[in-house]
Amino acid sequence: xxxxxxxxxxxxxxxxxxxxxxxxxxxxxxxxxxxxxxxxxxxxxxxxxxxxxxxxxxxxxxxxxxxxxxxxxxxxxxxxxxxxxxxxxxxxxxxxxxxxxxxxxxxxxxxx
Amino acid sequence: xxxxxxxxxxxxxxxxxxxxxxxxxxxxxxxxxxxxxxxxxxxxxxxxxxxxxxxxxxxxxxxxxxxxxxxxxxxxxxxxxxxxxxxxxxxxxxxxxxxxxxxxxxxxxxxxxx
Numbered sequence: 140x141x142x143x144x145x146x147x148x149x150x151x152x153x154x155x156x157x158x159x160x161x162x163x164x165x166x167x168x169x170x171x172x173x174x175x176x177x178x179x180x181x182x183x184x185x186x187x188x189x190x191x192x193x194x195x196x197x198x199x200x201x202x203x204x205x206x207x208x209x210x211x212x213x214x215x216x217x218x219x220x221x222x223x224x225x226x227x228x229x230x231x232x233x234x235x236x237x238x239x240x241x242x243x244x245x246x247x248x249x250x251x
Numbered sequence: 252x253x254x255x256x257x258x259x260x261x262x263x264x265x266x267x268x269x270x271x272x273x274x275x276x277x278x279x280x281x282x283x284x285x286x287x288x289x290x291x292x293x294x295x296x297x298x299x300x301x302x303x304x305x306x307x308x309x310x311x312x313x314x315x316x317x318x319x320x321x322x323x324x325x326x327x328x329x330x331x332x333x334x335x336x337x338x339x340x341x342x343x344x345x346x347x348x349x350x351x352x353x354x355x356x357x358x359x360x361x362x363x364x365x
Binding site for chain 2: 143170172174180181182183184187195230232234239240241242243244245247
C-alpha cells in the first residue's frame, strides 16, 4: 500500500508563473489536507478536502491559492502568480476517516 | 502566537543519552501528537496521546501530557544518531469532530552525536 504520493518533489517557478502541486492520497483515504511549511517553521494548516468538496479552507490565503479534490484523480493545490514569499514546502496528508493523518514527502517550491 | 511551542529550539546530545523535548499549547485540545521530520523529508507520526491520558509509551519514546499546565513532553531514551531530526508537537481542536486540522509548534531540532 503506497503512502501519500506528492509530485513534483521540487519545483522552481519564476515570479508571476503558476505552480501546480499534486497529491494522491493513500488507497482508501477520502480525506485530504494541505499544509505549508515556511523555512525553519512548523507546518500551517491550509485546507481540508473530501472528494469534490472543500470542507475547511480557513488557512488558505484569500488570493492566488486554490485547491481541489476531484472525483477522479489527485488533489491539486494551485498557486497563481507566484511570489518569492510562496517559497515553502507544501505537504499533503490523507486519512481514511477523521483520525490519524499520514503525510506525504512534500513538494518544495522555490520562486526565483 | 503559536498554539504549540516546543522547548528547547535546539538540543545537542551524545549517543546513548536521553533527550527531552517540551511542548506548550494555549487552548483546549482533543489530542496531542508528536511527529519527526528528517531534513528535507515529510513528517513521520510518532505517537498520539488523548486529552484524558497522562502518559504513553512506544518503544524508546515516552510522552506525558499535563492538561492543567497545557504542556507535553517527549522523552527519547538511549538516543541514536539516527534520531537526529526535527520534532514537532501538534494539537487538534476539541469538539465532536476531530479531523486533521492540526496546529503545529515550531519544532525542536535534535542532533545526536555518535
